[in-house]
Amino acid sequence: MKITEVAVMPADGPDERLLAFAAVTFDESFVVNDLRVIRHDDGGIFVAMPSRHATQRCRVCDAKIQVRSRFCSNCGIDSPVADHAQSPSRPFADIAHPINAKMREYIEHAVFQALAKVTASRTRPVSDA
Structure with a gap:
């Protein structure tokens, strides 16, 4: 499997961790969107894969x-998950x-x-040549 294109959009927001x-x-036929480049507290960076909130069923209305x-x-x-003992460790x-x-x-x-x-390219000065 070959990566044929990478599109990066810098994050301009208040969160300094999200870069x-x-x-x-992949192979000019499959795209994965919403990857995030994040800075660790120790200064290192990593790529976070796309994710969604994990869900569960309401005990009353399902x-x-x-x-x-x-x-x-x-x-x-009130959700029984307020008691985090039953809550999955990964939300x-x-x-x-x-x-x-x-x-x-x-x-x-x-x-x-x-x-x-x-x-x-964002930090390079623009020349009038």
């Missing part, structure tokens, strides 16, 4: 609610992710290269 969003195209919600958004009852679920370290490194390398190019 950019990215989309990676509607889907986000894990760790304090109440059901459908019926309004987010990956949508797409590499299944081995080699593929993760390949994706990260491609995204980091594209981010470096975008960052360099």
Whole structure:
């Protein structure tokens, strides 16, 4: 599987940890959107894969609610998840992710290269030539 395109959009917002969003195209036929480039507290950076809030069922109305919600958004009852003892330890679920370290490194390398190019072009002075 070959990465044929990487699109990086720098994040311009108040969160200093979020550096950019990215989309990676494989073999000119499959795209993974909503990757995030995030800075660790120790200064390192990593690529977070796209994810969504994990859900569970309301005990009263059976509607889907986000894990760790304090109440059901459908019926309004207090959520049993307020007791975090039953709550899953991961409130987010990956949508797409590499299944081995080699593929993760390949994706990260491609995204980091594209981010470096975008960052360099944003900081380069414009010439009037």
